[in-house]
Amino acid sequence: MRIGIVVDSACDLPAEFIHRHRLVLLPITVRIGEAVQADHRDEAATLAFLRDHVAERGAEAETLPFGVDQIRALFLQHLVIDYDHVFCLTITRTRSPIHDNALQASFAILNEYRPIRQAAGHSSPFALRVLDTQNLFAAQAVTAVEAVRMREAGASVARMRERLEELAGSVHGYMVTRDLYYMRARARHKGDRSVGLVAATLGSALDIKPVLHGHRGQTAPVAKIKGFDNAVQRLFDFARRRVAGGLLTPVLCMSYGGPLEELRALPGYAALRGTCQAHGITLLESVMSLTGMVNVGKGAVTLGFADADHVFDG
Structure with missing residues (x-):
């Protein structure tokens, strides 16, 4: 059976990984004033857009995910022919309409695919599963990597569906941002009051950086640490302990809102990479998506891994 895997461009995976494993992308378009960029996970294009637009006016950006009709067209024009079963793995539905758009589109797709497949010479049925990864950015990528691993191991569709649905609730995402003022401005633009003025002002004045934890569709601070480098090092040290x-699953995903050379120079990075190597854990790192950067600001660090329930003790 030909199994397809679809992710949206907020899923922080290296472009090389996406291309090598034939993942299909639902691009998210970012518009800042007159500048428009569709995010196809092209790291050079993302960094250029970051330099030219995001740094100055990113908080005012509009993000335009694929709508119902666009998702329907992608499937009916290509995917119902190229694959027999597709897993569509989306960013958490609590932070984006992509999941609901894909779910709504799936009803039309499953009603309309038959004559298209038959014209292409396929008499077998087509099936589609839309799955909420319940997380963001690098953490969203963990479920996608497991889908790839299982497909390449020859797992059945039923086993993949069961495993991926179970795994989504076990993925933990963590993030440290550089600029709370930016996050507050972005939240105000979107009508989200999750970052208050007092918290942003005090945090920036005192150089306090929150460590945010994403799990099962919810995001909340789990620590407040003085200094960005110090916060990142403590997060990396905590991740090392969880890896050990x-x-x-044998993967830890990371993303950074800027050039990866800056990520690799952060304190604690080399030790985390060494711990992953020592324990057979693949470390996948990527430039953060445009969607991620306009929402949390440049220079943010995110990481994700699948683990039992735990308490951050960094």
Whole structure:
């Protein structure tokens, strides 16, 4: 059976990984004033857009995910012919309409695919599963990597569906941002009051950086640490301990809102990479998506891994 895997461009995976494993992308378009960029996970294009637009006016950006009709057209024009079963893995539905758009589109796709497949010479049925990864950015990528691993291992569709649905609730995402003022401005633009003025002002004045934890569709601060480098190092040290204790899948995903050379120079990065290597954990790192950067600001660090429930003790 030909199994397809679809992700949206907020899923922070390296472009090389996406191309090598034939992942299909639902691009998210970012518009800042007159500048428009569709995010196709092209790292050079993302960094150029960051330099030219995001740094100055990113908080005012509009993000335009694929709508119902665009998703329907993508499937009916290509995917119902190229594959027999597709897993569509989306960013958490609590932060984006992509999941609901894909779910709504799936009803039309499953009603309309038959004559298209038959014209292409396929008499077998087509099936589609839309799955909420319940997380963001690098953490969203963990479920996609497991889908790739299972497909390449020859797992059945039923086993993949069961495993991926179970795994989504076990993925933990963490993030440290550089600029709370930016996050507050972005939140105000979107009508989101999750970052208050007092918290942003005090945090920036005192150089306090929150460590944010994403799990099962919810995001909340789990620590407040003085200094960005210090916060990142403590997050990396915590991740090392979780890796050493044993993860549920053999991957840790990371993303950074800027050039990866800056990520690799952060304190604690080299030690985390060494711990991953020592325990057989693949470390996948990528430039953060445009969607991620306009929402959390340049220079943010995110990481994700699948693990049992735990408490951040960094």
